[in-house]
Amino acid sequence: MNRIKVNIPSQQFNDNFCIVEDKGETTLFHNTQHIMSDRESETHEHIPFFNQPLRGKILVTGLGVGLINEYLITIPEIEKVVIVEKYKEVIEMVWPHCKRDERFEVVHADAETWEPTMHFDY
Numbered sequence: 001m002n003r004i005k006v007n008i009p010s011q012q013f014n015d016n017f018c019i020v021e022d023k024g025e026t027t028l029f030h031n032t033q034h035i036m037s038d039r040e041s042e043t044h045e046h047i048p049f050f051n052q053p054l055r056g057k058i059l060v061t062g063l064g065v066g067l068i069n070e071y072l073i074t075i076p077e078i079e080k081v082v083i084v085e086k087y088k089e090v091i092e093m094v095w096p097h098c099k100r101d102e103r104f105e106v107v108h109a110d111a112e113t114w115e116p117t118m119h120f121d122y
Contacts, residue, residue: 066098
């Protein structure tokens with residue numbers, strides 16, 4: 001599978017979060033900690049998930065840089081994608097720029113304590 005590239009602009013959100021686009025790679029940082037990027041290694045880490053026969057309702061924990069959206073939006077058998085993101089700052093920086101359609105929803109909550117209101121297929 002080829003690297004999945006996102007289109008999220010570089011930006012700073014308060015002193016804790018930033019997105020940096022450098023040398024064609026987009027990376028999300030919390031303070032100095034790398035959270036996620038669209039590097040080739042990130043695409044390869046998700047291949048086991050991407051290789052599933054994805055359909056129905058999908059739960060994603062963490063918005064990151066929206067890399068998952070880039071792939072899931074291409075699958076017509078998916079009815080709903082719910083993304084649970086812990087940090088409001090990440091939602092405000094990434095959600096307006098990532099690929100999505102009416103099937104996609106972001107929930108501001110901690111995935112460890114969030115209680116789903118529906119059954120998910122994946």
